[in-house]
Amino acid sequence: MIIGIVVLSTVLPKGNSSKTKDYSLYTVKAQADDIFKGSVIAKTSTDYRDDAALGELSQVNVSDGQEVKAGDVLLTYTKPTDDLSSQEFAIKGAENDLANAQADLAEAEKKDVKLRNDFNKSKDDSERQAINAQIETNHESWKAAQRAITTSVLARDQAKAALDGQKAKQTATVTAKTDGFVIMGNKSETSPLLSVVSRDTLVNGKVSEYDYDKLKVNDVVTVETIDLAKKITGKITYISPVPEKASSETAASQYAFKVNLDEHLQNGYTVQIHKKNETLYIPKSAVKNGKVYLKNGKKFDRVAVETKETTSGLQVISGLKIGDKLIKEASDYVDTP
Incomplete structure (x- = not known):
């Protein structure tokens, strides 16, 4: 009888085996940022062209690089009138x-x-x-x-x-419409005589048709210079609903968007625009009957999750957060009564 008891104890499964067995775990991780190309431009830039209706240009009242205020005289014109x-x-x-x-x-x-x-x-x-x-x-x-x-x-x-x-x-005089710096041009039909460019800057970004839905107005982003020397935050203020003219028939459509900066960046810098990717993915094998086995101390809790299959994997809609650990192969887990 004693021998029989020993044999049975070695053959029958133990009720708590699922709690003690070592399982391969998967940690829910944050995805890499979505990155877009951009360049720093002036918030405002106003061109001033030769205006024959005002007469003959008699004087340019400013010089290249000069800082002006709104209302300052930029150009003076003279036109013939009746004999004096x-x-x-x-x-x-x-x-x-x-x-x-x-x-x-x-x-x-x-x-x-x-x-x-x-x-x-x-x-x-x-x-x-x-x-x-x-x-x-x-x-x-x-x-x-x-x-x-x-x-x-x-x-x-x-x-x-x-x-x-x-x-x-x-x-007749032409005055500056905004504050800024004077950039001299040349007197031609295609170029302005001068431009007044604001000191304040913003970022002009580009997003392809494939990533267009990833951006929303008021999204907070991080703008980083190419040399990684400076990183500042900003907010998307505008996304164009119309694509720019494509360089070729096969090229993907590109849309412009603008980012207001929380700090000043030098006009002309090339930058990368980082948008935090909050989408979470888990292995398909981690889900069993609409639930995952979430590690909770020394045991596992069955947690319901809402997911959606995408080309990038099984996307989590709800039920999990970054840092959660779950059994990678849910089918290996043996539920205990």
Whole structure:
């Protein structure tokens, strides 16, 4: 009887074998970042071309590399207007009339002083009456000279205003629309005379049609310079709905997107844009009847997972997180009652 008990104990399976057996485990890992190419560009860049409608370009008021503020004069144009000589002649005529009227006034004032002195010295009534009549006549001349002065001043000021207005029409200026630095171009039909480029920069990225759905507006990304010397964060602010013109019929469509940077990067840098890949994958063999065996201390818990088969493997929709350890071959696991 003792011998039989020993034999049976070696043949029958033990109920807790699934808890003690060593299984090959799979650790849920983070995927490598999605990486896109990009370049640092100015946030704003405004071109200023030669505008014949404003007249003939007479002066470029800025130099290459100069920093300007919005409203600063960049270009000055001159265009022909009506002959200015008529207005200049009118000014001279009014000034001449003014000088004559002032001379007449001075003469009338001088004569009035003399007549009044004569009147005071005279003892003869008839002579005094004659002098008084001359005083009244001279007073009318004095008033006429005053009126002539007023008229001449008004005519002169009007002629000057008309001349200033005509001169103003001869010049037109173009001012900067934004703050920035001046980049000089050349006077041609295809190139601007100059551009004003902002100090602030952003990243212009490219994404292919195969990865287009991986990006969303407001996604946080990391921008890294090619030399790995600088790495800063940013946020996607725009994704073009229209592809750029393909270089060939067989080339994949490319879409532009923009990243606002949390720090400044030098205009012109070539960069890599890293988008964290939060997609999780597990081996197909790790799933048994819609569940996986998740390591929990010294035992395994059966956990329901939602998955989807993709070309890259079995994608986890829900139920697992990075760092979880599960039995790689779920079929090897023997469930215990």
